[in-house]
Amino acid sequence: MNPILKDAGISALVALGLFGPMIGLKTEASATGLFLVPRPLALAAAVAAVFFGRLVLLTWRGRRPGRYRANRGLSEALKRSGRFLTPVLLAFAVVLPFISGRYGIDLGILVLTYVMLGWGLNIVVGLAGLLDLGYVAFYAVGAYSFALLSQTFGLGFWTCLPLAGLFAATWGVMLGFPVLRLRGDYLAIVTLAFGEIIRIVLLNATSITGGPNGIAGIPRPTLFGLQFSAAGGPDTFSGFFGLEYSPTQRVAFLYYVILGLALLTNWVTLRLRRVALGRAWEALREDEIACRSLGINVTVTKLTAFAIGAAFGGFAGAFFATRNAFISPESFTFIESAIVLAIVVLGGLGSQLGTALAAIVMIGGFEVFRDLAEYRMLLFGTALVLIMILRPRGLVSGRTPSVALGRRREISAELVAEGRG
Amino acid sequence: MDSPLLQVTDLTMRFGGLTAVNALSFEARRGEITSVIGPNGAGKTTVFNCITGFYRPTSGGIALTHPDGAVFQLQTLPGHRIARRARVARTFQNIRLFAGMTVLENLLVAQHNALMPNVASGLLAVFGLGGHGAAEVIAIDRARGWLDRINLLPRADDPAGALPYGDQRRLEIARAMCTAPVLLCLDEPAAGLNPRESDALAELLKTIQADGCSVLLIEHDMGVVMRISDHIVVLDHGQRISDGDPAHVRADPNVIAAYLGEGDEDDPDVPLAAASDGPLAAAS
Ligand SMILES: Nc1ncnc2c1ncn2[C@@H]1O[C@H](COP(=O)(O)OP(=O)(O)OP(=O)(O)O)[C@@H](O)[C@H]1O
Numbered sequence: 001m002n003p004i005l006k007d008a009g010i011s012a013l014v015a016l017g018l019f020g021p022m023i024g025l026k027t028e029a030s031a032t033g034l035f036l037v038p039r040p041l042a043l044a045a046a047v048a049a050v051f052f053g054r055l056v057l058l059t060w061r062g063r064r065p066g067r068y069r070a071n072r073g074l075s076e077a078l079k080r081s082g083r084f085l086t087p088v089l090l091a092f093a094v095v096l097p098f099i100s101g102r103y104g105i106d107l108g109i110l111v112l113t114y115v116m117l118g119w120g121l122n123i124v125v126g127l128a129g130l131l132d133l134g135y136v137a138f139y140a141v142g143a144y145s146f147a148l149l150s151q152t153f154g155l156g157f158w159t160c161l162p163l164a165g166l167f168a169a170t171w172g173v174m175l176g177f178p179v180l181r182l183r184g185d186y187l188a189i190v191t192l193a194f195g196e197i198i199r200i201v202l203l204n205a206t207s208i209t210g211g212p213n214g215i216a217g218i219p220r221p222t223l224f225g226l227q228f229s230a231a232g233g234p235d236t237f238s239g240f241f242g243l244e245y246s247p248t249q250r251v252a253f254l255y256y257v258i259l260g261l262a263l264l265t266n267w268v269t270l271r272l273r274r275v276a277l278g279r280a281w282e283a284l285r286e287d288e289i290a291c292r293s294l295g296i297n298v299t300v301t302k303l304t305a306f307a308i309g310a311a312f313g314g315f316a317g318a319f320f321a322t323r324n325a326f327i328s329p330e331s332f333t334f335i336e337s338a339i340v341l342a343i344v345v346l347g348g349l350g351s352q353l354g355t356a357l358a359a360i361v362m363i364g365g366f367e368v369f370r371d372l373a374e375y376r377m378l379l380f381g382t383a384l385v386l387i388m389i390l391r392p393r394g395l396v397s398g399r400t401p402s403v404a405l406g407r408r409r410e411i412s413a414e415l416v417a418e419g420r421g
Numbered sequence: 422m423d424s425p426l427l428q429v430t431d432l433t434m435r436f437g438g439l440t441a442v443n444a445l446s447f448e449a450r451r452g453e454i455t456s457v458i459g460p461n462g463a464g465k466t467t468v469f470n471c472i473t474g475f476y477r478p479t480s481g482g483i484a485l486t487h488p489d490g491a492v493f494q495l496q497t498l499p500g501h502r503i504a505r506r507a508r509v510a511r512t513f514q515n516i517r518l519f520a521g522m523t524v525l526e527n528l529l530v531a532q533h534n535a536l537m538p539n540v541a542s543g544l545l546a547v548f549g550l551g552g553h554g555a556a557e558v559i560a561i562d563r564a565r566g567w568l569d570r571i572n573l574l575p576r577a578d579d580p581a582g583a584l585p586y587g588d589q590r591r592l593e594i595a596r597a598m599c600t601a602p603v604l605l606c607l608d609e610p611a612a613g614l615n616p617r618e619s620d621a622l623a624e625l626l627k628t629i630q631a632d633g634c635s636v637l638l639i640e641h642d643m644g645v646v647m648r649i650s651d652h653i654v655v656l657d658h659g660q661r662i663s664d665g666d667p668a669h670v671r672a673d674p675n676v677i678a679a680y681l682g683e684g685d686e687d688d689p690d691v692p693l694a695a696a697s698d699g700p701l702a703a704a705s
Pocket residue numbers: 436439441459460461462463464465466467468514
């Protein structure tokens with residue numbers, strides 16, 4: 001039988017199994033109870049849509065099913081446009097608070113937080129090739145470090161920011177020591193567990209963290225000691241500059257704080273890629289055994305990747321705490337790790353521009369389609385599947401060499417290893 | 422110099438019930454090219470893995486003596502220390518280049534420890550401190566020198582994975598040499614090369630020897646082995662069956678028996694068996 005027909009037939013069968021209960025049956029409430037109403041037509045339509053959709057897709061691709069190659073043309077187009085896209089995106093990010101209202105700035109803060117988390121995780125997953133499913137743990141450590149330090153010692157945001165990063169990095173090293181002996185799937189599972197452990201400890205250490213009630217009243221950041229409050233007076237922002245107070249000022253300030261932090265992450269990552277440490281990470285991702293034969297201490301090199309990635313997660317966590325003024329373990333569930341990892345994978349492992357685009361598409365898109373209510377998830381899932389079919393190596397695949405004698409030429413994704421832990 | 426560069430004593434390596442290397446002793450002298458030959462499965466690669474710290478030997482000792490008299494017991498050191506402190510470099514039977522990195526980057530990764538002696542200096546380098554810039558200029562110069570030697574300078578900015586097979590073999594040797602070793606261990610560097618490439622490889626190894634680096638060579642290509650070796654150790658079933666200069670080994674009945682005993686004439690992995698007038702005649 002024609003393999004395309006066969007493939008479409010199997011897809012239709014799977015669809016039948018899935019949609020049978022979901023679309024084929026409908027519950028209807030009546031005075032006497034709940035009724036099951038069969039909907040054979042709707043079911044048939046859905047299955048037929050899958051069958052013909054698959055048929056068209058496979059015929060259009062003109063390839064045998066299951067053999068997808070990285071789509072190079074599009075990748076190169078994106079790469080080339082990256083030269084223009086980067087400054088445009090940056091300029092847009094800088095002027096956003098002036099051209100948009102409160103909602104736009106809030107959305108910008110949310111997206112930038114994920115951009116920063118994505119860039120931080122990119123160091124671990126994209127450069128060093130270590131699959132970390134518990135990145136949210138470091139985000140939580142950063143947030144709680146700041147919250148507890150400010151509550152206990154009355155320290156402000158700017159003092160706590162480096163400390164939060166330091167604590168997160170320390171946790172990164174502590175987790176890394178036992179865990180980095182593991183590879184691939186095992187590493188992923190243990191890091192996942194670590195993320196959950198941190199959350200459950202936060203939930204149960206009630207006397208320190210307040211447990212499920214969380215910590216409230218976390219101080220806001222100040223601009224060189226100037227506060228953002230309606231009180232007026234010379235030590236507030238509006239009072240000092242003689243402006244009329246508006247809450248947007250505070251939000252805009254927060255926006256620039258996270259923009260600065262995200263750009264710092266980006267700058268450090270780009271610098272790291274160009275020096276020996278970053279090159280060793282990438283070499284590790286390519287071939288760990290060869291690294292050892294060249295005298296590279298694999299454990300130490302992996303630990304630095306873990307620690308530096310964790311530090312940026314910690315910075316982002318401290319920012320999260322100061323922005324919300326309230327944190328609880330609920331904000332640090334596995335789904336956060338999954339979203340950040342999805343951003344990194346979708347963007348293209350190791351690509352800074354790709355990660356930023358993926359964060360905008362995923363977080364921004366998710367917010368924009370808020371009106372679609374529960375269909376949002378469906379749309380979101382479909383989009384992810386589509387992107388992974390069309391661009392299995394992420395939006396921006398390929399790798400730019402860190403050094404060159406002549407001109408730097410892009411290395412195609414087929415040659416670049418993804419790392420196995 | 423009196424003490425040999427590398428002294429292997431009673432080396433034994435077992436994998437479960439299989440004894441891959443059995444009470445093997447041999448030495449490699451300073452400034453020489455020492456070849457380790459033997460039929461497939463004789464345990465040659467296993468010996469290399471023990472010397473370079475990838476396997477921990479079941480028993481026995483491997484002592485390496487530097488020109489300054491420092492002695493390293495390699496069986497006690499982890500692999501990255503053997504490369505860094507004892508300065509033993511190696512290549513692999515199946516090429517292990519960083520395929521997604523450029524040729525130049527491959528050679529820079531090999532100089533990692535010169536560029537970044539410790540983590541602190543690695544982090545300072547992010548801010549342009551700690552002399553990373555100057556170190557990198559030197560490293561690039563050294564890489565350029567090696568690329569020139571192996572005729573790969575025009576391809577410096579190409580990904581290593583895109584090079585033809587022969588070039589990859591030579592690049593792997595250059596990468597190992599960039600770690601500034603006292604002993605270079607090569608696992609079948611001529612495998613898959615055409616005769617012209619094999620000749621060029623033999624020349625390259627001679628120049629490496631002339632530069633003062635000793636070489637330990639595993640090779641099935643007897644043409645190359647007999648031409649450039651100062652000393653040959655023959656293994657079979659994990660044991661040493663012959664040891665001496667090329668002329669001695671070529672005439673040794675044990676060696677001839679081991680290679681002929683290997684089996685059928687049309688086994689392409691046994692290059693000697695195909696020769697018309699005796700197994701090792703092809704080399705003379
Ligand atoms: N990690 C391992 N686990 C179990 N057995 C192994 C391992 N490594 C090698 N061996 C076995 O040890 C024996 C020697 O293998 P080795 O690779 O050293 O041979 P070789 O002389 O390099 O052969 P070739 O010329 O084919 O490369 C073989 O029987 C091999 O199956």
